[in-house]
């Protein structure tokens with residue numbers, strides 16, 4: 001496909017509802033060339049046009065670029081510590097279908113069976129239109145798609161094992177959930193347009209990513225962003241990663257359980273949400289302690305990275321709503337005075353729990369567009 005066709009698909013994907021005239025302007029081509037490009041992509045069943053809503057002004061009616069009704073689709077899959085979900089996503093990022101269920105922290109083999117059955121079901125509806133899979137997982141992913149999720153005791157898992165049911169598919173991409181959520185937050189969420197965005201996500205542990213001018217820093221081996229394993233926590237606590245004093249162990253559900261003298265919860269995310277929502281005093285005290293640990297660490301990262309904003313996802317959204325003052329007080333106290341006059345804002349991730357799956361869909365679409373038709 002010509003570079004301009006690829007660029008036009010990128011514009012249609014990034015700006016759902018863009019008019020043909022606006023797309024031509026963004027590509028720097030004339031209206032005649034744009035019309036020709038659109039009709040070629042329509043012949044290939046990649047793009048379609050629809051009448052634009054009347055603007056009220058006079059002049060020739062324009063059209064908006066929309067996904068082709070028989071066009072390619074991606075399956076975005078998110079596996080979390082407790083559940084799985086699969087969405088079918090069309091050009092422009094809209095989900096056409098969504099299916100989900102719990103997995104209860106089972107073995108990888110059991111989770112694979114659940115996910116592949118769901119994808120098979122989606123294939124019965126959408127057939128060969130499903131051309132790519134984007135996968136979000138709660139661990140680190142190597143360039144050859146091997147997963148290590150210490151929290152779930154899943155080690156050296158070959159993610160290509162999710163591949164066979166999609167034999168007609170050409171693209172499989174996979175990434176860490178927090179990294180994908182950071183990417184999505186910078187593309188379609190609260191960090192859109194930021195120069196340097198820091199995204200932190202609390203689930204079982206804490207992850208995240210730095211997005212520099214729209215580009216996620218993934219590290220040399222794709223395992224960057226493990227902020228939860230910086231030694232901002234209690235050195236007496238050993239983390240599942242093997243290190244001691246990890247920050248993640250001071251801010252997640254296991255931290256709340258420890259503070260409350262309760263055993264480590266098997267469902268740290270649901271557990272954390274229950275405790276954060278509680279109104280009784282021991283729980284409130286534990287939540288305030290965790291909030292302060294979160295704010296203090298964020299200050300350290302902002303001092304180091306000079307981020308212009310911080311977005312919080314996962315349980316971080318709940319924590320910010322329930323203990324925003326405690327997070328902010330610890331954050332401000334830890335900031336260098338030069339940063340304190342206008343502290344980079346701490347914002348809840350607008351994509352919320354959808355961040356990882358949105359990022360997986362975006363990643364799959366980004367790769368698929370380069371390989372169409």
Ligand SMILES: [Zn+2]
Pocket residue numbers: 228229239240241242243246248
């Ligand atoms: Zn650790």
